[in-house]
Amino acid sequence: MxxxxxxxxxxxxxxxxxxxxxxxxxxxxxxxxxxxxRQSLNIPDSRERRKPLLLEEIKRILTEHAGISERNITVELNKRGFRISRYSVSKVLKDNNLIKAEFENTEQPTYSRPARKDTGKDQVDPFSAMIGWDKGLRVKVEQAKAAILYPPNGLHTLIIGATGVGKSMLAESMYRFALEVKKASPQEYPFVTFNCADYAENPQLLLSQLFGYCKGAFTGAETNKDGLVAKANGGILFLDEVHRLPPEGQEMLFHLIDKGKYRKLGETGIVHEVKVMIIAATTEDIEKSLLSTFRRRIPMVIELPPLTMRPVEERLEIIKMFFHQEAARINKKIVVNYNVLRTLLVYNCIGNIGQLRSDIQVACARGFLNYMARDNEQDCITIDFSVLPVHVAKGLLNVKWNRVEIEKYITNDLVFLPDEGEPEEIKESVYIFPNEIYKNIEEEYQNLQKQGLPDEVINRIIGDNLEAKIIKIIRQIEKNKSKLITQDLKMVVRPEIVDLVQEMIKIAKAELSDIDDTLFYCLATHLNASVGRIKSGKFTANPHLERVKNDCPKEYKIAKEMAFLTNIHLGFELPEDEIGFIAMYLKALAKRGVNPKDSIGIVVVSHGHVAEGMASVANRLLGVDMVKAVEMSFEEKPEDAYERTLEAVMEVDHGKGVLLLVDMGSLASFGNQITRETGINTRVVTRVDTLMVIDAIRKALLPDADLNVIADSLIKGKNINVSPYEDVLFDAAHEQVIISLCLTGEGTAQQIENIIKEKVYEINENIKIITMGLINEKGIIEQIDNIKENANILAIVGTVDPGYPEIPFLPAVEFLKEDGCRKLLQIVRVRYNDSRPVYQDNFNSVFDKDLIIINKEVQDKDEALHLLADALFRKGYVTQNYIKGVLEREKIGPTAIGTSLAIPHGYSEDIIKPAIGVMTLQKPVEWCEGRKISLIFMLALNEKSRHEFQRIYRVIKNREIADKIKTAENVSMIMHILESA
Incomplete structure (x- = not known):
């Protein structure tokens, strides 16, 4: 040993x-x-064995990343292959004198910067402490960053959401982000927190705390005192539970927002000036609890979702984090039961993250008491149902609604070690003995009874849990059944049971055609345990027996026939409850139908967060897990999305080809390239929806399914006009070409060229028209091949179809009709945009020639605003009230950016259709104190116009583009500059 x-x-x-x-x-x-x-061999423990390598890596990280926090050291170590928690990192740093004062605060990064060029590559995002900051909360984080970055002092922000969703944490993260981007110290840029609820019963005292007071303002005011507003000058004032601020306080606050000025309580003549960004938070309905005048002055509203709306993956990460913290706090290993984890994911946690943490702490405290009561018999603290609060335990009833999604992330108990990073999953034996099922039923029943739950609720909980266990057993055995052979099984299952089950399987296969070997191993191990219990006089009730009889009559009937063999082989009858268990195994296996591993592969690809939902719904409805999803974010490059799609195709291909179901645009071009690169047959169908995915699965599972037949039937059923050219992957660096073709390359081809130029140049002047003749020394296919080497051919228009398979052909006769021109434009738009960011066309669509006013002479700022707003209204982009919002926002804070540009905007509720108005001025006008403006972009954009905001921001930021617009001689030039930006 x-x-x-x-x-x-x-x-x-x-x-x-x-x-x-x-x-x-x-x-x-x-x-x-x-x-x-280990001690007898003088081998150090795992911590000591790792210590030299860990210390060396930590020192390297501290050298590479000056000012890095403990949390981010941990992140970096995890990336480099160490499984270690932040608490262990903290201990190593302190024990080895690697920590300085600036590292003491483990939650916040330090803000001193090394004297070197900051590339931004090594920076850790200040929002990364929030679980989901780059996933489920990404949009919220982007809003928060935009609020901080908005010139000159940031946008006042209101954070709304239920108790415990993380409003304070978001505000603190915004502050850390502000310190980083402003390169300021906490002394230069303070963060002052005030909870309005603390003084809600005494409005006068509340206002005195906030704004300060002068001597004699009220009884007891013996000296002058500054308030929190003064302390926050130059930084951020965070007002928690702002709905508890009285109306007069809200009025004083919006005066502060408007003017940057305030008076202390009791003052009359003296006015104090401050520069402060206000972040407010509330759990209440802002329409009812805050004055409308106050609401309108806070332009940025960020709503944080409750725990129930967070993705399962993020909720699990939050749960893991809290168990890690408790394991570190009590310095003991914690084993969390599989069903406890499932319950914590779905129970009704009214207090959100705050309550979740409290409930986990309560469970850990009870588990610790049990550990102490057993005189430390075990080396760990066990968190099972017996230690859960009653309201948490009831949550197991909700698991059935989320079972498929939950089982993606949780399959076994988890172990949390005080000195380890990632929790370990308890591995199970190849053979899973159903003795554990019986034992668990008895233990769970006793534990739930102790908590005072009624029998009806207990039976539902145990019954649902039992179904999950049976499915889990099936998966475990299926995963390992290649290791299981009959002779090997007879070593752990009595031979007479193996013989009995072999006969039972014959009955099952005669009635159910889709039975595979998995049922054999499931029944063998199950009956081995149940027969032993029956012989010893022990019986276990099946809590789902009546449901099985009612919902699965066919399976129950077959199970009865199978159970009859027990009498012949073993000399006794199986009770009804056991017959119910057999029926449950039959049902669980029969649900899967044909083995998806032998079918055509299916991948759903979409822009934005769409594909995952369609794939999940289709998989769940048909009881399979064969459809993979790839989602391309709007900021992602098509090449990156292509790589992920390629991986998904290779994963689902089982030799019969792969069906790519995509929504639109550049994604339709992936199929042909994947086939060329991998040799895997692919077909692409566009305009995917959930019904199409379901139909595709159903057809793919048929024994004689054919990829081309399925793709053609989906296209026909959807009435999609799909041509082979959708499978072409364009090179964005190549020029775009349309070929005009006739017999000689003259005459008709040249006439077509002139018409194409007139129509297509409306989309892009850079598209090149090449005339070609069929009668030529070189063959027409060879000519096209030569052009394709250095250009993207969008279409061929002509009198003769060259029969080139990847390029759409439009006959000259059809093209010369009005409808033909429209068809060509449609082809060009789709294929031209395939080599551009997906959202580019949306950006161009917000500009209208009638909304561009050049070299205008105006008397003042108000005249310019009214002219642009009126143009937007007349064209139907905004309502008549839009100008009121524009003027109101200008009062809140001028919209000048830099020295010569302004971006006025109104409220989104007054926007009918997104648009941007542009005005260049003959003479600059004064916009606000010290700033004269000569270029105006009036932004009529709503909350769905995120990409348009990003694009216009890039235009504004680029001084060269702005200068070109200012000096442009006509509207067409400005349109061209904006479209090319």
């Missing part, structure tokens, strides 16, 4: 040495035996 242990440790991952617990599992010993053996 000594040699085995030495070999095991010699071969371990040096970054993550094996713990005594892991060694014990691998060598089939208990932990205490390993501990003694």
């Amino acid at each position: 000594e040699k085995k242990l030495l070999r095991l440790i010699a071969e371990e991952d040096k970054k993550n040495p094996l713990t005594d617990e892991e060694c014990a599992r691998k060598l089939f010993l208990n932990r205490s035996e390993i501990n003694k053996l």
Whole structure:
């Protein structure tokens, strides 16, 4: 055994040495035996074995990243292959004198910067402490960053959401972000927090705390005192529970927002000036709890979602984080039961993240008491149903509504170690003995009874749990069944049981055509346990027996026939409850139908967060897990999305080809390129929706399914006009070409060229028209091949179809009709945009020639605003009230950017259709104190115009583009500049 242990440790991952617990599992010993053996061999524990390598890596990180926080050191170590928690990092830093004062605050990064060029590559985002900051909360984080970056002092912000969703944490993250981008210290840019609820019962005291007071303002005011507004000067004032601020306080606050001025309580003549950004938070309905005048003065509203609206993956990360913290706090290993984790994911957590943490702490405290009461018999704290608060335990009833999604992330118990990063999953044996099912039913029943739950609720909880266990057993056996052979099974299952089950399977296969070997292993291990219990006089009730009889009559009937064989082989009858268990196995296996691994692969690809939802719904409805989803964000490059789609195609291909169901645009071009690169047959169908995905799965599961037949039937059923050219992947660096073709290359081809130029140049003047003749020394296909090497051919228009398969052809006779021109324009728009960012056309569509006013002479700012707003109104882009919002926002804060440009805008509720008005001025006008403006963009954009905001921001930021617009001689030039930007 000594040699085995030495070999095991010699071969371990040096970054993550094996713990005594892991060694014990691998060598089939208990932990205490390993501990003694290790000490007898003078082998240090896992922490000590890792220490030299860990210290070396931490020192390297501290050298590379000056001012990095403990949390971000942990992130960096995890990236480099170390499984370690922040708490362990903190201990290593302190124990080895690697920590300085600036590292003491583990939650906030320090803000001193090294004297080197900051590339931005090594910076850790200040919002990264919030779980989901780059996923589910990404849009909220982008809003928060925009509020901080908005010149000159940021946008006042209102954070709304239920109790415990993380409003304070978001405000603190905004502050850390502000410190970083402004390169300021906390002294230069303060963050002052005030909870309005603390003084809600005494409005006068509340206002005095906020604004300060002068001597004699009220009884007890014996000296002059500054308020929190003064302390926050130059930084951020965070007002939590702002709805508790009285109306007079809200009025004083919006005066502060408007003018940047305020008076202390009791003052009459003196006015104080401050520059402060206000972040307010509330749990209440802002329409009812805040004055409308106050609401209108806070332009940025960020609503944080409740815990129930967060993705399962993020909720699980939050739960893991809290268990890690508790394991570190009590310095003990914590084992969390699989069903506890599922319950914590779905129970009704009214207080959101705050309550979730409290409930986990309560469970850990109860688990710790149990641990102490057992005199430390076990080396860990167990979190099972017995320690959960009653309101949490009831949540298991909700698991059935989210079972498929939950099981993507949780399959077993998790172990949280105080000195490890990622929780370990408890591995299960190849053979899963259903003795555990019986034991768990009994234990769960007793635990739930102790909590005072009625029998009806207990039966529902245990019944749903039982179904999940059976599915889990099936998956575990299916995953390992290649290791299971009948002879091997007879070593752990009595031979007479194996013989019995072989006969039972014959009955099942005769009635259900889709039964595979998985049922054999499931029934063999199950009956081995149940027969032993029956012989010893123990019986376990099946809580779902009546439901099985009613919902699965066919499976129950077959199970009865199978159970009859027990009498013949073993000499006794199986009770009804056991027949119910067999029926449940039959039902669970029959749901899967044809093995998806033998079918045509399906990948759904979409822009934005659409594909995942369609794939999930279709998989769940048909009881399979064969459809993969790829989602391309609007900021992502098509090449990156292509790489992920390629991986998905390779994953789902089982030799029959892969069907790509895409929504539109550049995604339709992936199929042909993947086929060329991998040899995997693909077909692409566009305009995908959930019904199409369901139809595709159903057809793909048929035994004789054919890729081309399925694709053609989907196209026909959807009435989509799909041509082979949608499968072409364009090179964005090449020029765009249309070929005009006739017999000679003259005459008709040249006439077509002139018409194409007139029509197509409306889209882009850079598209090149090439005339070609069919009668030529070189063959027409060879000529086209030569052009394709250096150009993207969008279409061929002519009198003769060259029959080139990847390029759409439009006959000259058809093209010369009005409808033909429209068809060509449609082809050009689709294929031209395939080599551009997906949202480019949207950006161009917000500009209208009638909304561009050149070299205008105006008397003042108001005249310019009214002219642009009136143009937007007359063209139907905004309502008549839009100008009121524009003027109101200008009072809140001038919209001048830089020295010569302004971006006035109104309220989104007054926008009918997104648009941008442009005005260049003959003479600059005064916009606000010290700023004269000569270029105006009036932004009539709503909350769905995120990409248009980003594009116009890039235009504004580029001084060269702005100068070109100012000096443009006509509207067409400005349109061209904007479209090319």
